Amino acid sequence: INPVTIAHRGVNQKNGVPNTLESLKKTIKYHPDYIEMDVHMTKDNKFIVLHDNNLKKLAGIKAHPEDLTLAELKKLNVTANNHQTKLTDFDTYLKYANQHHQKLLIELKTTPNNATNFANIFAKRYYANIIENHHQLHTLDFQTLMILQNDIPKGNLNYLMPYNLTIPEENIHAYGMRYSTLSPDFVAINRQKHKLVYAWTPNSRLAINKALSLGVNGIVTDNVSQLHVAIKEAQHWSDAERLLQVLLYS
Known part of the structure; x- marks a missing residue:
């Protein structure tokens, strides 16, 4: 039992606004194997670190990230977890992570209003950086995944699946799966196929123990400090x- 540890949206125990440089700086200190974060394309075809497709919750305005330029987005104040800060452009976030040898698990967020070549633009701009620094990419959109496979053939590309109903046969590095839907069979089948399974997002100790008991390859959590403790105990x-x-959680 030794899964890779992944800090969901770059935070640990609500230590900042998710997906911001300030929370990245704090969470790096807990030494996760990866920091998971989200990227949207802006109106001027640049990239902002952000999860939601609407700025209402974080910034209090009714707008989508693709409605604003990068400069406009970076002026916004965003609030969450009793913290306030500014949004971060992906270039700045990536540079800081590389400087501190922190690997990223980057989710490309697709929307109907994105440029049709959204994934191609991202791949062309960041291909060398992703390979050199051993970052991983994942997405919920299968078409985007296929584009990335073509444009970043040597990258570790992961497919996010809400439910384990099917196992696509494409050359996928890992599957991200909601932990509550995982089964021992799904994990075992993927192990036989030499594919990895990442469990999303067990945050309580009971949920983390469930993921650990299944023998997953990685755990994405909002509480990476607790995950480290749970792994040490589970190894014994x-x-x-x-x-x-397994019997308790199956």
């Missing part, structure tokens, strides 16, 4: 204790 489980965990 006896066979009987691990079986008990």
